[in-house]
Amino acid sequence: MPKTYLATGRIWDDEVQERVNKHQARRDAGWRTVECPLDLSEPLAKLPAGEIVLIDCATMWLSNHLMEGSDLAEAQAALLDALRGCAAQWIIVSNEVGQGIVPDNAMARQFREAQGRLNIALAAEAETVVQVVVGLPQLLKGEMP
Numbered sequence: 001m002p003k004t005y006l007a008t009g010r011i012w013d014d015e016v017q018e019r020v021n022k023h024q025a026r027r028d029a030g031w032r033t034v035e036c037p038l039d040l041s042e043p044l045a046k047l048p049a050g051e052i053v054l055i056d057c058a059t060m061w062l063s064n065h066l067m068e069g070s071d072l073a074e075a076q077a078a079l080l081d082a083l084r085g086c087a088a089q090w091i092i093v094s095n096e097v098g099q100g101i102v103p104d105n106a107m108a109r110q111f112r113e114a115q116g117r118l119n120i121a122l123a124a125e126a127e128t129v130v131q132v133v134v135g136l137p138q139l140l141k142g143e144m145p
Contacts, residue, residue: 002051004088005033006043008061023056037064041078047088058094058122062115066107072114076121083125094119096131 005027011017024033034043040055047053055061065075083090098116103109123129128142137144 002048003031004043004047004051004053005031006040006053006055007033007035008037008040008055008057008064010037010060010064037061038068038070038075041082044082044086044088044090047086049087051088053086053088053090055090055092058092058118059097059115062118063111066111066114076114076118079118080121080125083122092122092126094122 007020007023009016009020011020027033036043038061040061044053061079062072062075065072095115096119097112103112123141126141128145129140130144131138131140
């Protein structure tokens with residue numbers, strides 16, 4: 001089965017570059033990587049049935065939109081439409097950011113709330129939702145693959 005990795009991270013410094021290098025080294029040669037820090041709609045639309053796509057990750061994608069000053073509700077709606085129209089099987093990595101303390105600044109609170117809304121919307125679209133805590137998968141919706 002063909003595999004595509006949609007990478008949403010941006011390389012800001014040497015530390016991030018090292019993380020990217022480690023991610024790339026873990027993937028075998030069967031993966032095709034597409035860098036898409038903001039626009040996931042275009043690459044998702046191009047994927048055929050029978051392919052699997054890993055989006056890594058929704059949290060970085062949302063951070064990128066926040067830093068760009070994007071309309072977050074509009075960006076989320078476009079992503080959800082793209083997922084609904086995607087012929088490939090998709091898997092999305094995302095982070096739960098709402099289980100800690102309430103952030104002390106407006107931008108962090110905006111991000112926390114937006115990430116929570118995005119995760120709820122993604123879970124509603126997904127057939128299966130698995131939360132991984134301390135390396136242990138916890139099935140929240142659907143059946144384990």
